[in-house]
Amino acid sequence: MSSSQFESLEKTLGTYVPEGELSEVRRILYGKELKSLELPQAAVDSASERDFELKGYVFEAAQEQLRAARVVRVGLIQNKIVLPTDAPVLDQITALHKRVADMVEVAAMCGVNIICFQEAWTMPFAFCTREREPWTEFAESAEEGYTTRFCQELAKKHNMVVVSPILERDEIHGGTLWNTAVVVSNSGKVLGKTRKNHIPRVGDFNESSYYMEGNTGHRVFQTQFGKIAVNICYGRHHPLNWFMYGLNGAEIIFNPSATVGALSEPMWSIEARNAAIANHCFTCAINRVGTEHFKNEFTSGDGKKAHRDFGHFYGSSYVAAPDGSRSPGLSRTQDGLLVTELDLNLNRQIADKWNFKMTGRFDMYAEEIAEAVQHEFQPNIIKE
Template sequence: MSRVIRCGLIQAHHPLHGDEPVTKHKEAMIAKHLPLIEQAATQGCRIVCLQELFFGPYFCAEQNTKWYEAAEPVPDGPTIKLMQELARKHQIVLIVPVYEESIPGVYYNTAAVIDADGKYLGKYRKNHIPHVQAGENPNTGFWEKFYFKPGNLGYPVFDTAYARIGVYICYDRHFPEPARILGLHGAEIVFNPSATVAGLSEYLWKLEQPAHSVANGFFTGAVNRVGWEEPWNIGEFYGQSYFVDPRGNFLAIGSRDQDEVVVADLDLSMIKEVRNLWQFYRDRRPETYEDIIRLLP
């Protein structure tokens, strides 16, 4: 018996110059996302995922304490409270990636999960934190260790009104272990909100996560922002948000440079069908994998 859930991914360009006050950045991006969320609901989406750090630019392109002002508590901050109201209004599940302040001076790259009745279900904190230079300019890069403490909540799976979902954020997708853990925990759809730019990662964007879906028998929804962000210009955020099924087939792919809601119907009954054919979980041999932990660099 089919079990079809319509899901949406929202990709959007950040319009402001980085020199603007932090409050203006948050106001502009939240205002941009409100009609996009309503559009997703109008199109019948039941689960909607926003992009990494959705309420601002990808400020990690520089190291500036100014951006600490963007952080807020999760779930008690104003952005999550607003998203709870929207989830309740539209009866949709929302995955909301924000900059979280845990206590003063301790910050995480976080995604909150809100159920269709507006209930806050929990959060995922990004575990793998990159810190690398982008191109030849020593002043720009992915300086995330300046802003984020590594996550400490593991890889939770959330039972929502429509499906059992998991989340990992951007750089986490380069590591196979989180995908396997989420699959073993019963995730039917894994969402990956991201901020990634053209270059080598564009090739990997459509390679790694379809492979994760095949290896673990789940659907993936991958979100990437679009456009150039001033003044950093670390590269073009190339969009192309997509859904992929447990066979690795692309179900929907977004444009490279447009704000949009990427929509796909996911038939979750395919998960059992594929796993009954490809018995990767039955045939795995965890007792032979000790070197993954033992051989630490």
């Protein structure tokens, strides 16, 4: 069975692990068992008709005496591109808008308050090709572009915060391109944007052919439904990146991504989950799905022959909680919508239990890191 045919770890476990052992296996792999979220039958039927997977889970917190529950519903969307990569640019964007609008409509039926799409969701993941055209034509204004206006309409229609990761064209600074996430409030206003902090340089795959490291720092957005941040794709490999979003007060950190099996899959289930534990917050890992084929061949710096696809985007989107639990992932092969109900009170409850931030010794690390970045730095090694 090829990577692109293997549907999901969860399905394989359910098929082959004896029933008497399955609950223990799930406990070890996923933490405490989550309740399934009861979803409206109309939403289930609509997802089936529109050919995408729909799953829902509940992350509960203990009842408190002085605070009411802070419940929010979050939706994650993973999807394939709709048209071939050589179709006209506007046709590709429009087709993806329609596909995602259908999925957002189902999310609205499920009571979702905040929804996040995958990295560069309006286009093929063409950065692997190292070609400039026509891919730079997908870049849009974060404030006034076609896609942002589309997301504003979705937000107003469904009373939903929309996180829209796009390729941004910054006309103010000479048409500079950025890998950006636009956050649209449920009022329909653009709340702001945040840019990808870390750029992969793996083999000859170098996204700085298109854009460079972001310059917006670690912004956190105060929404009606909680404080959110967006750690775009490659930033998930950098623990300090998650840490700074948490330090700025993020209660939910989204990680919209586009990553393939041979490159990163063993890391996928670990990084966002570990970040949720270490930073006392919820994390939402979103990966696109499918295999995207390009007209011209390219190499990946791995010694293999030139090819026309980057590999299989394995989906597997999931949500992780600060107590170490996580949802099962969406399919590795299908479009999907994951709906999770989160009680944000769990963040402080776990912080009070484990005290990772309180015992963090940030002053010590700040001093030592400041020394380590100096040219004359000497590692603190004791020798005989």
